[in-house]
Amino acid sequence: MGDEDVVLLDFWPSPFGMRVRIALAEKEIKYEYKEEDLRNKSDLLLKMNPVHKKIPVLIYNGKPVCESLIQVQYIDEILPHKSPLLPTDPYQRAIARFWGDFVDNKIYDLGRKLWTTKGEEQEAAKKEFIECLKLLEGELGNKAYFGGENLGYVDVVLVPFYSWFYAYEKCGNFSIETECPKLIAWAKRCMEKDTVSKSLPDQDKIYDFVLHLKKVFGIE
Amino acid sequence: MEEEVKLHGMWASPFSRRVELALKLKAIPYQYIEEDLSNKTPSLLRYNPVHKKVPVLVHNDKPVAESMVIIEYMDETWENNPFLPRDPYERAMARFYAKFIDDKLLPTLAKLGQTAGKEKEETIEEIHEQQKVLEDELKGKQFFGGQRIGYLDIVAMILVWLHLTGSITGQKVLSTEKFPLIYEWIERVMKMEVVNECLIPEEKRQDWIQLAQRAPKSASN
Numbered sequence: 001m002g003d004e005d006v007v008l009l010d011f012w013p014s015p016f017g018m019r020v021r022i023a024l025a026e027k028e029i030k031y032e033y034k035e036e037d038l039r040n041k042s043d044l045l046l047k048m049n050p051v052h053k054k055i056p057v058l059i060y061n062g063k064p065v066c067e068s069l070i071q072v073q074y075i076d077e078i079l080p081h082k083s084p085l086l087p088t089d090p091y092q093r094a095i096a097r098f099w100g101d102f103v104d105n106k107i108y109d110l111g112r113k114l115w116t117t118k119g120e121e122q123e124a125a126k127k128e129f130i131e132c133l134k135l136l137e138g139e140l141g142n143k144a145y146f147g148g149e150n151l152g153y154v155d156v157v158l159v160p161f162y163s164w165f166y167a168y169e170k171c172g173n174f175s176i177e178t179e180c181p182k183l184i185a186w187a188k189r190c191m192e193k194d195t196v197s198k199s200l201p202d203q204d205k206i207y208d209f210v211l212h213l214k215k216v217f218g219i220e
Numbered sequence: 221m222e223e224e225v226k227l228h229g230m231w232a233s234p235f236s237r238r239v240e241l242a243l244k245l246k247a248i249p250y251q252y253i254e255e256d257l258s259n260k261t262p263s264l265l266r267y268n269p270v271h272k273k274v275p276v277l278v279h280n281d282k283p284v285a286e287s288m289v290i291i292e293y294m295d296e297t298w299e300n301n302p303f304l305p306r307d308p309y310e311r312a313m314a315r316f317y318a319k320f321i322d323d324k325l326l327p328t329l330a331k332l333g334q335t336a337g338k339e340k341e342e343t344i345e346e347i348h349e350q351q352k353v354l355e356d357e358l359k360g361k362q363f364f365g366g367q368r369i370g371y372l373d374i375v376a377m378i379l380v381w382l383h384l385t386g387s388i389t390g391q392k393v394l395s396t397e398k399f400p401l402i403y404e405w406i407e408r409v410m411k412m413e414v415v416n417e418c419l420i421p422e423e424k425r426q427d428w429i430q431l432a433q434r435a436p437k438s439a440s441n
Contacts, residue, residue, distance in 0.1 A: 090296035
């Protein structure tokens, strides 16, 4: 790979941004990280993602790619032989995409409810959240990673939420490890890799961030 | 090895119809199983235990669920008439706009049936903004896929459905005057036999409109 110009517009607590950081690290792609202030979005962000005006935005040689799952697939496709994230078999790829889609549709929204709601609504979110994690545990089975022996697409899509688990647990008053020990073991295994641990912020920092947001939005 | 392809679908679901169109574009013979969503077959529940929804493609007894996952699987398994371009950046663009349709346009359209008065006007305005995004994507192209129908065209078929139902309800949600490229695209794809085969049959269009107005979220996908 020659001297490519790669820029990532991101926001440090974003699990979506973390996915892209991990993928770029796995492929050893050098890039410039630009922190966005979401209350004061840069002209570059607005120009590169006019449709959604959201992070993360991956700018590859001046061309923007948006939406984290699409970015991860793009990164995988430009360097398919280096640390491949998706398997080669079409059916296995379909399974990986299915679970990537599942994580994308469920985990963020349910997780969000854990720190923004109380009472019955929070309990319902907690229950569904655990059910989703258990389904993922089922998919993981006895494998070291969702990708098998190495980190794969689903690992990259899911593991960023691990940085938010402590915040979810404190706000929701429950223990994810008690409910889903296999999943926590998997997350810790992922965190042993530099590509993951250097891409995820500290769980305490995320918890502080959540407390700050709760104050700002007036959520108890 | 003999190929056995089955599709569990539902006539009113754009997600299900989308997969049917994909199957026809690749000329893949398949067996179609119409699901009654209020009384799902044991097969469907076995093939898609996580979501219990249609469409589900079953290829040699291996199930694939989620319409866009199915379409990518098909593109990788049957290499004739490719849906996605080869270039990774072009692929990312096709996937981006397809996601835009599914995550933004479709929910806004679903909301339309539930609104009235000022809220309805605002929703129509939102649809027009979303249409503009797609209009811009068609500039200089015959199809979203370029010279041939592709991945994004398959997903954009919802625009054709809207155009047809608009003629029935008299409600011109799709502003064809404002968006001539989309209108030309609709006329172009409607000339294709496979597209017509996958549209809601004329006699069922009234039913579909009523169904769409009643259910804010599609019971499929």
